[in-house]
Amino acid sequence: MNPPLIRFTDVNKRFGPLTVLDRFNFAVQPGEKVTLIGPSGSGKSTVLRILMTLEPFQEGTLTLGDLSYHEPNGRGPFMASDKHLRDLRKNVGMVFQSFNLFPHMSVLRNIVEAPIAVLDMRRDAAEARALELLRLVGLLDKRDQFPSQLSGGQQQRVAIARAMAMRPRVLLFDEPTSALDPQLVGEVLGVIRTLAHEHDLTMLLVTHEMRFAREISDRVCFFAAGRIVEQGTPERIFSSPEQPRTQEFLKSVLTGQG
Amino acid sequence: MTWVHDLAILTRGAGITAIIAVISTLLGAAIAFIVGVARVEGGPVVARIALFYIEFMRGTPLLVKLFWLYYALPLIGVSLDPFTTGIVGLSLNIGAYGAEVVRGGLQSVPDVQIEAARALNFSRRYTLLHITLPQTVIEMMPAFGNLAVQNLKDTALVSLISIADLTFRAQQLRNITLDSARIYTLTLLGYFVMALVLSAVMRFLEHKARRGAAFPRGMQQ
Amino acid sequence: MMYGFTYDTSSRLAYALSILPILGIGLIVTLEAAVAGFVFALVLGLAWSLLRRSRIRAVSWGAACIVEFIRDTPLLIQLFFLYYVLPDYGVILPAFLTGVLALGLQYSAYTSEVYRGGFDAVPREQWEAATALNLSRFRIYRDIVIPQTIPRIAPAMGNYAVSMLKETPVLSVVTVLDMLNLANMIGDRTFEYLVPLSLVGLIFPIMTTLCSVGIHALERILPKAGVALR
Ligand SMILES: Nc1ncnc2c1ncn2[C@@H]1O[C@H](COP(=O)(O)OP(=O)(O)OP(=O)(O)O)[C@@H](O)[C@H]1O
Numbered sequence: 003m004n005p006p007l008i009r010f011t012d013v014n015k016r017f018g019p020l021t022v023l024d025r026f027n028f029a030v031q032p033g034e035k036v037t038l039i040g041p042s043g044s045g046k047s048t049v050l051r052i053l054m055t056l057e058p059f060q061e062g063t064l065t066l067g068d069l070s071y072h073e074p075n076g077r078g079p080f081m082a083s084d085k086h087l088r089d090l091r092k093n094v095g096m097v098f099q100s101f102n103l104f105p106h107m108s109v110l111r112n113i114v115e116a117p118i119a120v121l122d123m124r125r126d127a128a129e130a131r132a133l134e135l136l137r138l139v140g141l142l143d144k145r146d147q148f149p150s151q152l153s154g155g156q157q158q159r160v161a162i163a164r165a166m167a168m169r170p171r172v173l174l175f176d177e178p179t180s181a182l183d184p185q186l187v188g189e190v191l192g193v194i195r196t197l198a199h200e201h202d203l204t205m206l207l208v209t210h211e212m213r214f215a216r217e218i219s220d221r222v223c224f225f226a227a228g229r230i231v232e233q234g235t236p237e238r239i240f241s242s243p244e245q246p247r248t249q250e251f252l253k254s255v256l257t258g259q260g
Numbered sequence: 261m262t263w264v265h266d267l268a269i270l271t272r273g274a275g276i277t278a279i280i281a282v283i284s285t286l287l288g289a290a291i292a293f294i295v296g297v298a299r300v301e302g303g304p305v306v307a308r309i310a311l312f313y314i315e316f317m318r319g320t321p322l323l324v325k326l327f328w329l330y331y332a333l334p335l336i337g338v339s340l341d342p343f344t345t346g347i348v349g350l351s352l353n354i355g356a357y358g359a360e361v362v363r364g365g366l367q368s369v370p371d372v373q374i375e376a377a378r379a380l381n382f383s384r385r386y387t388l389l390h391i392t393l394p395q396t397v398i399e400m401m402p403a404f405g406n407l408a409v410q411n412l413k414d415t416a417l418v419s420l421i422s423i424a425d426l427t428f429r430a431q432q433l434r435n436i437t438l439d440s441a442r443i444y445t446l447t448l449l450g451y452f453v454m455a456l457v458l459s460a461v462m463r464f465l466e467h468k469a470r471r472g473a474a475f476p477r478g479m480q481q
Numbered sequence: 482m483m484y485g486f487t488y489d490t491s492s493r494l495a496y497a498l499s500i501l502p503i504l505g506i507g508l509i510v511t512l513e514a515a516v517a518g519f520v521f522a523l524v525l526g527l528a529w530s531l532l533r534r535s536r537i538r539a540v541s542w543g544a545a546c547i548v549e550f551i552r553d554t555p556l557l558i559q560l561f562f563l564y565y566v567l568p569d570y571g572v573i574l575p576a577f578l579t580g581v582l583a584l585g586l587q588y589s590a591y592t593s594e595v596y597r598g599g600f601d602a603v604p605r606e607q608w609e610a611a612t613a614l615n616l617s618r619f620r621i622y623r624d625i626v627i628p629q630t631i632p633r634i635a636p637a638m639g640n641y642a643v644s645m646l647k648e649t650p651v652l653s654v655v656t657v658l659d660m661l662n663l664a665n666m667i668g669d670r671t672f673e674y675l676v677p678l679s680l681v682g683l684i685f686p687i688m689t690t691l692c693s694v695g696i697h698a699l700e701r702i703l704p705k706a707g708v709a710l711r
Pocket residue numbers: 017020022040041042043044045046047048049
């Protein structure tokens with residue numbers, strides 16, 4: 003087996019007195035598609051947000067390739083310099099539950115802004131890439147619209163294109179369809195499904211769409227109270243979960259989904 | 261005859277008032293952005309200095325600041341001419357109020373926008389200039405409009421440090437003509453008209469900014 | 482010498498300490514002017530806001546214009562107007578009272594806006610319920626609307642009270658012996674303005690901070706549901 007791309011080792015994460023991750027251990031192989039499931043408040047978003055450097059953590063180590071999230075002499079809440087954090091972020095992209103497109107920029111500019119400003123891409127190259135991505139998410143005709151003129155599903159597809167434009171090695175999805183009307187969920191899942199075929203892209207997905215998780219993931223991890231209680235192939239987790247908490251959780255969500 | 265004469269003198273004063281108001285408002289806006297950004301984005305030391313500046317400037321009366329600059333500052337070796345004193349005093353004063361507007365605007369941008377910018381690896385500077393400020397600057401404009409009118413009214417105080425503005429001319433005329441009712445009525449009307457014009461300009465700018473934001477060049481409806 | 486206190490110019494510190502009592506006397510005048518002016522502003526502002534709600538178009542429109550005019554013109558000129566024009570018509574008032582009138586007039590424009598926002602925020606149902614009980618308009622305002630409005634408008638009113646406190650030094654221009662005027666007079670006599678003016682510049686932020694603390698405390702103790710006027 004290859005060395006893992008992402009490795010959490012005994013990571014502790016607290017918000018004040020509340021311990022959210024408790025000696026958390028977790029590794030992800032390059033190119034792996036991992037789905038995180040679990041009850042609300044179990045720490046799934048926190049794992050993604052730590053990877054995106056949106057949250058610091060207190061103890062333990064986290065590595066991404068050969069980069070450690072804590073610098074040897076790092077300071078501040080992240081124990082790392084701004085430059086180091088930016089080096090880390092080069093590898094990671096994130097798709098948020100609430101899309102978070104920039105409301106004052108057109109669809110095209112939302113996508114090309116970061117490649118031009120951060121990766122120093124030339125505008126024509128960035129736009130060519132953006133149009134390619136817009137074709138991929140099926141929104142080529144919306145390039146000059148503004149986010150407020152799009153449906154939620156369209157906004158989320160733009161947000162996915164925007165994240166992909168930075169060519170991340172790891173793409174994080176935090177409940178990308180939870181804020182959408184039911185009839186719009188399918189189009190977003192369709193885009194994520196396409197990305198799941200990209201061999202090199204490592205994906206971490208938090209979702210309540212169990213059938214979709216089963217279909218695209220290599221591995222499903224069940225979270226409870228800041229730890230991974232059970233993990234395995236989707237077939238095993240969904241058809242024969244071993245832990246009672248997993249069984250209970252799956253029963254409660256699957257009855258809801260019919 | 262006297263009406264024409266009085267009006268001519270008052271108009272000359274009003275010109276000075278307008279110049280002082282415009283310069284100090286623009287300088288004040290610059291201070292507002294620098295201090296407001298420092299307050300939100302600065303490290304612990306810088307943010308605290310900005311806070312102190314804002315609180316101190318907003319805590320002291322403008323007239324006291326003007327007199328201090330005019331009478332006290334020369335005693336520690338810094339002599340400014342009245343015009344500069346007036347501009348500096350007004351700008352420092354209105355800049356502090358504006359800084360609070362900028363702070364409020366920046367803090368009103370949802371945190372998730374800043375997180376999205378971070379996820380795209382924008383630098384903090386880039387995030388400020390291209391993500392947060394553009395989203396909020398239009399929302400700040402009504403408050404800036406009010407402050408501009410406030411500042412226009414405040415300029416009347418510079419007459420007390422011997423700048424020949426509208427108020428100063430009114431005082432001169434009154435001392436000569438002793439026709440207080442007429443002179444002050446004209447003066448009040450002068451300020452009122454200038455305030456209306458200023459409000460209209462600020463509303464026009466806001467309107468233009470909103471149009472610009474909603475229908476940028478190159479967009480087909 | 483002023484008010485029986487002598488200036489000790491042997492050192493800056495001694496000088497500052499020797500003139501503090503004099504400035505203290507001025508501070509009392511400053512506070513009196515602010516309190517009296519704000520009470521007047523509260524009353525007059527309420528009057529403006531009620532006139533603006535008048536069913537007679539000319540009245541509501543006229544009140545709106547007057548308020549706009551007052552708000553858009555400088556306090557200093559309004560003060561000069563009252564100070565120099567009223568005597569021409571036989572109304573001779575002490576300078577302090579003229580100053581209080583000018584402060585109250587200027588700030589009535591601001592307080593009337595606050596009242597207006599407060600009245601607009603009272604739910605329609607409250608008006609309808611009061612009307613259904615066949616209360617007179619006077620009673621509706623006194624017993625139903627204003628009591629509910631008070632906790633809502635208190636913070637904004639408090640901020641204006643602090644602003645007004647900071648504008649009182651303007652009264653020194655018409656010979657009111659407030660803190661700034663006394664500081665200038667001390668400066669005129671000693672040729673040393675730095676210490677008296679700096680002291681005034683320090684005392685004001687202390688005063689405004691204390692006032693803000695007091696206002697926050699007041700906001701906390703005001704019942705959210707309203708304050709009955711009787
Ligand atoms: N900024 C914060 N400050 C304090 N507590 C927080 C913060 N963010 C998250 N938490 C707490 O941390 C715990 C884990 O949160 P997290 O968002 O990771 O859960 P989750 O598994 O994603 O849940 P959900 O399914 O509701 O999104 C929760 O109890 C939450 O209340």
